[in-house]
Amino acid sequence: MEKFIFEYKEKSELYLKKEEGDGKVEISKDLLQKKELGLPNISEGTLVRHFTNLSRNNFGVDNGFYPLGSCTMKYNPKVNEKIAGNDKFLNSHPLMDEEYFQGNLELLYNMGEMLKSISGMAGITFQPAAGAHGEVTGIMLIRAYHNFKKDTKRNKIIVPDSSHGTNPATAAIADFEVVEIRSNKDGLVDLNALKKVLGPDTAALMLTNPNTLGLFEKEILTISKMVHDAGALLYYDGANLNPLLGRVRVADMGFDVVHFNLHKSFSTPHGGGGPGSGPVGVSKDILPFLPVPIIKKDKDLFSFNYDLKNSIGHVHSFYGNFNVIVRAYFYILELGIEGLRKVSEKAILNANYLKEKLKKYLELPYKSNCLHEFVLSGEKLKAFGLHTTDLAKRLIDYGYHPPTIYFPLIVPEAIMIEPVETETKEVLDKFARDFEKIMNEASSQPDLLKEAPHNTPVKRLDDVMAARNPVLTFDDYESSNK
Amino acid sequence: MVEVQDSLLYAPSHEWIRIEGDIGIIGITDFAQSQLGDIVYIELPETDENIFMNSAFGSIESVKTVSELIAPVNGNIIETNEELAASPELINKDPYNNGWLIKIKIEDKKQIEGLLSPGDYEDMISGGNE
Structure with a gap:
């Protein structure tokens, strides 16, 4: 080490x-x-x-297969890195006069138009610096909308029990009360449970569609009608947008606010904490509250417009992380709408292909066809004295980044696999073969899994000790070694 | 197999309560701790705070997840298990004794009637889905 x-x-x-x-x-x-x-x-x-x-101790999508459920770890085309590294983009500064970076403004404006056309929303802000930041911005916009209508009693946000952890966290940070509803036996939103909690105190329902099990919420139009009839709004968590690209528009499902994860759907690098970009799209009714500035086009001239008197204000300095947006812009331009449709098609096909291969080895608790990802249960491993975490650690030895485990919470011993569209059939076949090998090891030599990983610079980390006695600074590290 | 103790009452959200007159001692079940895995952090309310049936009174964090602790009945907190701050593993090792969470004065003993008997709770967890 x-x-x-x-x-x-x-x-x-x-x-x-x-x-x-x-x-x-x-x-x-x-x-x-x-x-x-x-x-x-x-x-x-x-x-x-x-x-x-x-x-060399790092592992990324450029090293190997990275089927981390809910994270959409797709290949980031190198050409977009090259374009984003262009001097003209790198050396512009937001404090220059607008006339000197018209090109940048035009790019942002056009990117906004493209995201509007992909989602069907009426307006976009690029300020949020990441998905979770987009979420909190979106929820602040929802509050501003209700407050503007003098509808100030709406202090609750509903989330399904399969939701991303950021959803309840966002609602809590924005000072709402979180109400969780159970999924039904098919893993979808339970309409009766939703009906029971919707009311004059509901601000919004936060939803991903497809949901965290990779299943499409078929009743989405009924859900959106119920939410709107209660006077609440519908929030779309864009984490799972990849399988809808070019097929379903978020606005057509009845969503009022959406955040996009450019690092997922639009192939910008997943940062180790940044810089990221989580643009937010809104319906017509929410346009007046967008963060300032928004970008104005007047014939061929682009400018910042700060003149939104009901704006929630700034949520980031200047205009978000511009260089990340450049990468996503060129990704979309290169693919076009036809290319994006192929992205979603192949993401769905790859997930279903791998699901059919792997369900022989572990239980698939929700059996319907999935969209971009699927969730298996590692309960069966308990017979060998093993848990899903042991399987995940053993996958590291075979050169894979382990999938997401123990999430969503509604599947015991969950393992959540999202193969993404940029992987080939050969990669998926090899993964399925290695998965089978590991399952054989689980019954014949369970210790191989229990003690995994074996081929890494450090062996199995003691995550219990790390959580109970965290060593967070170099000084702490030195004194703990004395 | 996970243990269900005969002398306790249970909530569907996997808390147990031991009734001693007006006093209730509350913890999480052996099943709950086995599902959570190694517990690393616990957040409990202060003495003299009130807790309300079916509402969260704290949270419990394991290496896998963070869960809410749900009150089985209404009550006023008279004591919390202070040892847990330094040794949350007590909940894993001994969920029904040294791993207790809070001691309350029960506000309305009628609420106890709605709780699960040891037999009912055992049926519920062997049903698999909870």
Whole structure:
């Protein structure tokens, strides 16, 4: 395992030490550096090795298959990196006069038009810096809409029990009360349960469609009518948009607000915390509340429009993470609507293909055809004294990023697999074969799974100890090693 | 097999309550702890706060998930298990004794009638879906 950079004590000549000075310039004592600078003491060569070795311990979509359910880990075309790295994009600054970055504004405007056409929504903001940020922006817009109508008693947000954890978290952060409803036996929204909780205190229902089991909410039009009849709004979590691209428009299902995850559906890199982009689309009724500025087109001239008196204000500096939007813009331009339709088609086909292959080995609790992902239950592994987590760890040894496990909560020992459209049949077949091998190991040599991973720089991590006694700083790490 | 104790009453959300006169001691069941896996953090209310039947009174975090703790009856908290802050694993090791969560003064003893008997709770968890 690669050391921490501060653990190198090479006494490099480059090291910046505390210096006493030569006495020629008088500096007041209280201004002098008192301690060493605390910088890594490392030569340039070792420094390069350090970071190169660290990067070799990383795993990404460019290393191997990454079927992480609900995350849409698709290939990010390299050409979009190249375009986003163009000097003209990199060196523009939002504090320049608008006339000097007309091209950037035009790109944002056109991207807005494309997202509007994909979703059917009436307006877009690009400010939110990630999906969860988009969610909270969307829910703030919903509050602004109700408040504007003097309908201020709506303090509850409904989420299904299969929802993404960010949905209830968003509602709570935005100071709403979260009401959870159960799924029915088919894994879909239970209309009776929904009816019971909808009322004059409901602000919105937050939904993903397809839902977290990868199933399409067939009653979506009934759901949206029920929600709107109660005076509430319908929020679309764009996490699962990939299988709908070019086929179903979010607005046509009755949604009022939607966030897009550009890093999922539109192939921008998934960041380790950023920068990301989670644009929000809204229906006509919610346009007046969008964050400012929005982009205005006047003949061939583009400008920022700050003149929205009911706007919720800024949710990010300037106009969001522009360079991420550039990548998504060119992804959509390259594919066109026909290409996007192929994306959704193949995402669905790949998921169903792999589902049929894998359901031989683990139980498939919800049997209908899925869209972009499916969820198996690892209950069967218990017979060998194993859990889903052991299977997931063993997949690492075979060169895969493990799928999402223990989510959604409504499936015991869940394992959630989303193969995405950019994987070939050969990759899926190989994965299914390796999955079968691991299932054979589970019955013949369960310890192989229990002690996995074996081929990684560190062995099985003690996640219980990490959660109970977190070591969060280098100082903590040093003192815990003493 | 998971243990269901005869001397307790149960809620469908997998809490148990031990009734001692007006006092109720509340914890989560052996089934609940086995489903959650290793518990790493627990958030409990303060003494003297009120809890309300079917509403959350705290949360419990395991390496797999975070769940709400649901009150089986209304009551006023007279004591919480302070050992859990440093040793949440007590809930895994001994859910019915040292892993207890809160002690309350029961507000309305009638509410107890709606709870599950040990037999009913056992049927519910062996049904598989809860």
